[in-house]
Amino acid sequence: MRRLIALSLLLLSLSACALFPSRDPLNINVVGIEPLPSQELEVRFAVKLRVQNPNETAIDYNGVALNLEVNGRQLASGVSDQSGSIPRFSEAVVVVPVSISAFTVLRQTLGLSQTQTLDNLPYVLRGKLAGGAFGTMRFVDRGKLSLPGATNATW
Template identity: 65%
Template sequence: MRSVHAVILSSLLALSACSSLPNRDPVRINVVGVEPLQGQGMEVRFAVKIRVQNPNDNVLTYSGVALDLDINGQPFASGVSDERGEIGRFSDTVVTVPVSVSAFSVIRQTYGISQMKTLNNMPYVLRGKLSGGVFNTTRFVDSGTLNLPGVATGSR
């Protein structure tokens, strides 16, 4: 019976500790660049550059980044980086994450693009996380429009 009380008490203390953490504003993420990388076989790779803004009064420390990129409402690319760093209070930095695109995604996007008249202003949704341990992982979502590099968009 004492062990049950100990577990309940420990759980309540843990919950009250979490509720006493200071409120943090969400980080702001913007895609600032997409550059082609060397791929393997049928794989296509890009370096996605994101600007991470920390609007808080404390330093944001991260030890890894994961991204999922959807284009035109379809899954397109995903990637991870073991990059480590800190984003100072009320500061920002650019983080680069290599992402891979499967051949199936390329085919699906090529078909979707063929239905469009231009490659300019393609809608995207970027989901990801900055890993910071159990209680400090920061998840984010960004959306907007982009132009894919290295793709011909019309006649010369």
């Protein structure tokens, strides 16, 4: 009898997993950064993300979180409680305020070598669109950050 119950529970759990559709990962790109009012020891920016949904179903979200690493070190983070929906095979721009403390900038500056420029610094943007227990979509974007006019600058 116990084996029959265990087998039934196993079959039910496997069929429950089949009910959750698999989703393709979101395509996320930073499309803009604008300054926001700041406090004394921090700088704030509005990061604009273009979120592309390559799935056959809409993505509903009710919160956004971001973490930005530059040159292997944490630089900025931000959260927003905004909510919305990105229709199937569609895109939207999501704006997230992020903060950078003066101490973080100091750590970043000290982490640069004397010969390193501000051109082609590696970055990793990690985040998530919250959508409940099974609807949260995590994303990662990696690349090289080049600041305008920084090709000749060295630290």
